[in-house]
Amino acid sequence: MRVSVIGASAPPDEAVENAHEVGRLLAERGHTVVCGGLGGVMRAACRGASEADGHTIGILPGEDRAAANEYVETAIATSMGHARNALVVVNGDAVIAVDGAGGTLSEVGFSSIYDRPIAGLGAPDAPHVEDVETPADAVDYVEARVD
Numbered sequence: 001m002r003v004s005v006i007g008a009s010a011p012p013d014e015a016v017e018n019a020h021e022v023g024r025l026l027a028e029r030g031h032t033v034v035c036g037g038l039g040g041v042m043r044a045a046c047r048g049a050s051e052a053d054g055h056t057i058g059i060l061p062g063e064d065r066a067a068a069n070e071y072v073e074t075a076i077a078t079s080m081g082h083a084r085n086a087l088v089v090v091n092g093d094a095v096i097a098v099d100g101a102g103g104t105l106s107e108v109g110f111s112s113i114y115d116r117p118i119a120g121l122g123a124p125d126a127p128h129v130e131d132v133e134t135p136a137d138a139v140d141y142v143e144a145r146v147d
Contacts (some may be wrong), residue, residue, distance in 0.1 A: 004092030007041030025052020046071035
């Protein structure tokens with residue numbers, strides 16, 4: 001399955017470590033990471049997936065595919081700015097939120113609209129977000145909720 005990993009662009013170290021582990025676990029379990037393609041949580045998740053030989057997709061806010069972080073395998077330019085957040089969510093079968101602020105909250109909202117299960121790992125408290133303790137719990141949660 002494809003799992004959208006969302007979160008802060010300038011996260012604290014713990015969130016970077018959690019996102020890296022989420023990406024690694026998703027790849028090891030055969031899943032594709034979808035994200036916004038830039039830095040912070042997005043880069044860390046892609047790095048984890050890449051190191052585990054997984055596939056990564058970055059849905060970028062601008063028109064330059066080269067702006068993607070170095071661990072994005074498939075970069076998709078949108079020229080949509082934050083409006084691309086809907087595309088990040090809709091291209092995943094489930095969502096894992098790691099840390100985050102306003103942009104992450106918009107993606108959490110789209111997760112609800114598009115009926116995607118969402119695990120939150122240190123993520124903002126919001127309706128429809130299942131708070132989990134570890135990266136493995138996050139991956140287990142989304143796997144259990146997607147057919």
